[in-house]
Amino acid sequence: MRKKTRVVKIGNMAIGGDCPIAVQSMLNVPVSDVQGNVEQAKRLESAGCQLIRVTVPTAQDAGIVAALKQAVHVPIVADIHFDYRAALACVDAGVDKIRINPGNIGSDERVGLVAQACKEHGIPIRIGVNGGSLEKDILAKYGKVTPEALVESAMYHVSLLEKHDFHDIVISIKSSNVPVMMQAYRLLSEQCDYPLHIGVTEAGTYRMGLIKSAMGIGGLLMEGIGDTLRVSLTDDPEKEVQAGYDILRAAGHFVAGPEVISCPTCGRTNIAVAQIADEVERRLRGCKKQLKVAVMGCVVNGPGEAKEADIGIAGGKDCAMLFVKGKQIRMLQGDIVGQLCAEIEKLV
Ligand code: SF4
Known part of the structure; x- marks a missing residue:
């Protein structure tokens, strides 16, 4: 208190x-x-x-x-x-x-x-x-x-x-x-x-x-x-x-704007987690939406590990699975960061 x-x-x-x-x-x-x-x-x-x-x-x-x-x-x-x-x-x-x-x-x-x-x-x-x-x-x-x-x-x-x-x-x-x-x-x-x-x-x-x-x-x-x-x-x-x-x-205080979480990467990692997370963070600077955005390296554990995230991606072979509130939505290919940010834009 x-x-x-x-x-x-x-x-x-x-x-x-x-x-x-x-x-x-x-x-x-x-x-x-x-x-x-x-x-x-x-x-x-x-x-x-x-x-x-x-x-x-x-x-x-x-x-x-x-x-x-x-x-x-x-x-x-x-x-x-x-x-x-x-x-x-x-x-x-x-x-x-x-x-x-x-x-x-x-x-x-x-x-x-x-x-x-x-x-x-x-x-x-x-x-x-x-x-x-x-x-x-x-x-x-x-x-x-x-x-x-x-x-x-x-x-x-x-x-x-x-x-x-x-x-x-x-x-x-x-x-x-x-x-x-x-x-x-x-x-x-x-x-x-x-x-x-x-x-x-x-x-x-x-x-x-x-x-x-x-x-x-x-x-x-x-x-x-x-x-x-x-x-x-x-x-x-x-x-x-x-x-x-x-x-x-x-420390658990309210701060306006999205929070990006990302996995530490391991031998299962399929995508460039560090670069993608950095770029997502950069593009979301100034955004005021209260969202948790996850960037995870694999589809095996990614969505599970990012359960409390509102939206995120989990890396596959040359692609990434988009998930929203833990549910798999569709595969993203090509400009993964751009498509993820476009999806974030759509969320209220
Ligand atoms: S989400 Fe996948 S790639 Fe990232 S640390 Fe966990 S198991 Fe490894």
């Missing part, structure tokens, strides 16, 4: 409560390249990204927020480190959410100014604690990055905002160590009802990043923890978005 969290509004959407779990990503074009950021944001929006984060190192860089707000409809999150003036400039530029750790911006007075400005404009703040940037005293107390240390750090930053009667808070508590990160989120979700942004930080290159994120994010989702997620990959942010949806789907 999903853990109940409070609802936090972010621009034209909301997270927490019963809201669908939102998939987000971060732009990785140099902040000085406004046009490059705008183009990447548009690509992310087309890929289904629901929240786009951009770094804003100084107040002078806040123009990027206004440029992005004009270019896309999804909420824009400004990533601020240390400089409270950058946060205030982003509020003025119309940002939808700010990621900042109040303990890092100097004085309580500065925290108060940021909290006040955000409150006036209905802008939530995400506190983002990372294993790599724990406060020195907390690190000394626990000796190393532990789940308890991460939680203590997050609650410290939270208390600085609560002191100013600010409660529009989202928290992330990331580590590159999956068991540590998972335990930290579990502990945190017991201690507060703020919505949680889940992710594995510095997860790595595409392959390892996917594995760690699928375990850490997917595992937490299956425990009912998490209101928004980011898959961190040392790769194109569009791949992060795609991976985010795939993890959500694999």
Whole structure:
């Protein structure tokens, strides 16, 4: 069962409560390249990204927020480190959410100014604690990055905002160590009802990043923890978005669009399963039908193994048997992918 969290509004959407779990990503074009950021944001929006984060190192860089707000409809999150003036400039530029750790911006007075400005404009703040940037005293107390240390750090930053009667808070508590990160989120979700942004930080290159994120994010989702997620990959942010949806789907959450399943192939395989499955997946991108499509290598076990699929093919000699809801319909010859996609098109 999903853990109940409070609802936090972010621009034209909301997270927490019963809201669908939102998939987000971060732009990785140099902040000085406004046009490059705008183009990447548009690509992310087309890929289904629901929240786009951009770094804003100084107040002078806040123009990027206004440029992005004009270019896309999804909420824009400004990533601020240390400089409270950058946060205030982003509020003025119309940002939808700010990621900042109040303990890092100097004085309580500065925290108060940021909290006040955000409150006036209905802008939530995400506190983002990372294993790599724990406060020195907390690190000394626990000796190393532990789940308890991460939680203590997050609650410290939270208390600085609560002191100013600010409660529009989202928290992330990331580590590159999956068991540590998972335990930290579990502990945190017991201690507060703020919505949680889940992710594995510095997860790595595409392959390892996917594995760690699928375990850490997917595992937490299956425990009912998490209101928004980011898959961190040392790769194109569009791949992060795609991976985010795939993890959500694999964890049993509703994701619009078809799911392609395919057999692992074996000595009975008659058709090029990998190529066909890849091509079907590619052609179905953007399709919103709720279907399970199976690509199986043989007619002996294929339809049986793909019982819950709505439609699929099972490879024969230079052909493929089309099956719908487990029933054999007819043999496909020639352009198998094209004919399968045409059949999918006919289904409601
Ligand atoms: S469906 Fe057929 S080809 Fe694919 S793994 Fe099973 S037995 Fe092998």
